[in-house]
Amino acid sequence: MRVVTILDVAREAGVSITTVSRVLNHPDEVDPNTAERVQGVIRRLNYVRNANASNLKQRHTGFAAVILRGRRNLFLTDLAEHIVSLGRGTRLQFLLEFIDERADEFLAARSLYLERKLSGIIFLGSNLLGREQELKRLDLPCVFATVDASGLNLNQVGSVSVDNYRAGWEAAEALYQLGHRRIAMLGYFGGEADATGRRLYGVRDCLLSHGLPFDEDLFVDCSFTLQRGWEAANVLIDRRKPFSAVIAMSDTVAMGAMKALHDRGIRVPEDVSVVGFDGVEQGRFCTPSLATMCQPAQEIARITLELLGEMRAGKPGRHVLLSGLWQPGGSVRAIATET
């Protein structure tokens, strides 16, 4: 396959390669007529710039890694897809890495960095707890999507996430308003620096604010797969403590739990209401449809790229907090207030 280069375009358009390059990189510095003619030739010849040559000059690799922790997490997969797709327009190419939910994402980041000389890293579903040193060592623009990293206060770090604490609170409040008092929780207590940990704190504090105690027996720790959600709900049921609602820290877990409830002859929402977190498409197609606290995936993806771009341009990282959006669903119902 004969490869079309910038020289072919230049010859065909009767200009120098400098001008062609300018049309590509700084179109406003070129005479509009010339630019148009060159563009025409580019299209006609199907010219595609050689990224290797381009990046060689510009002294960067044009690669950013997207490290996705939690292979089976529908929301993160979705988010990754949005990011990769949005990135197509830009000069960045994304290397998508899937790592295990409880694997070390900083280790993965570091070896990728050395291998590929990345110009940025995007972390999806990371847990920041006690990792400040590792992060500092990385020394390149990092964006955390879905986790608030403002606590770290590093220049090369930005983040975008929903206000997980508030979102957790609001989800619990929604159930409280519907009359629920015995609310079980399925999730992972990752602590203050963890997205889902914050959700749990939000839920707990909402309940406490209403004078409801945090009941250990109504909490089951689980990681974020359908299978684990199913298992966790079974554990919960086996404890034989009454509950009228379940808040799962992700839709995937919620869907696994719905299945478990059904398998045990417990009806949703007649016997138990179920609430998820994330707003994945699958939840809307469950039976009953899953009520959930949505994270705006599109917007998170867009802002992630924006933040990465800013840091690559030398600006300090920012930390963006978005609101969760409550999505009603058939999986919850109002009940007579429990005593």
Add this chain to the structure above:
Amino acid sequence: MRVVTILDVAREAGVSITTVSRVLNHPDEVDPNTAERVQGVIRRLNYVRNANASNLKQRHTGFAAVILRGRRNLFLTDLAEHIVSLGRGTRLQFLLEFIDERADEFLAARSLYLERKLSGIIFLGSNLLGREQELKRLDLPCVFATVDASGLNLNQVGSVSVDNYRAGWEAAEALYQLGHRRIAMLGYFGGEADATGRRLYGVRDCLLSHGLPFDEDLFVDCSFTLQRGWEAANVLIDRRKPFSAVIAMSDTVAMGAMKALHDRGIRVPEDVSVVGFDGVEQGRFCTPSLATMCQPAQEIARITLELLGEMRAGKPGRHVLLSGLWQPGGSVRAIATET
């Protein structure tokens, strides 16, 4: 951060850059003592080769693209994940591209190739129909996963897929044996060169072999998302032609259809049995669980990498056919044979 180049290493080791390059690429062509000394300097200086410069000169870049057509196709996403994960051990790095289900994957492949000088392409969910010329033009190792490309007979092309025709036949046969005679189909008639097209032919021919006519009214064309499956099932219901079972050409479509049936007050499996295709995890957590014809994702991923490796080593492409595996589920039931 000062970047260490091959020149720094050369100076430090007291040799030419040619020799350093040789140590990197053809160590056996260098005097062992020299090689060792250079290696020492490389380590001491933490030299990492600039991939852009290297790739600019070299034939193969160490990058292969995975082009996933059908963003919302759970099975393909799963498969992509397996491939990327398996690839971690090898020298290949995968660039994952998501393109729209009915977009042109060869166009995407071509521009990625030109931009990044790929050393291979993996197509997930491709439709080969009439694309032989485009494929030939690509002129680099290509593997089609989930589509049988043996009909093309190109040296640089390999494929691995389940025997979709047979799998379609067997799914239909399973329903036939349970007494079903009026079997509706949801999917996309992509023709002989399309994975799901073959499934549909298999279903049709199985029905014909039992003397059942192919009824246009019981077929609805739809692409592979939950939403489209939901819509297609509604179209089907609106036609008011009786049917006792639905075969969907993917689990995603089947799950959308189950929701639609439920929304319209039609019970699964009491009123209608539903069968999917793929074997995604979500199907097992549906209510009722989805009976489906599984594709072995792990194995497809493994063989895909194997085939790519073989072709990069100069061997001709092979075409591997696997068997689909029938997975029973609560979404089907036996009925009294219709007349």
Add this chain to the structure above:
DNA sequence: CTGAAAGCGCTTACAG
């Protein structure tokens, strides 16, 4: 076994 030199395709500071 080793090195000087050409060149991969592009970008940009400089001169006009």
Add this chain to the structure above:
DNA sequence: CTGAAAGCGCTTACAG
């Protein structure tokens, strides 16, 4: 607004 020329960091055919 445009072009000639230097150079990004590497690989390899060629000569020694």
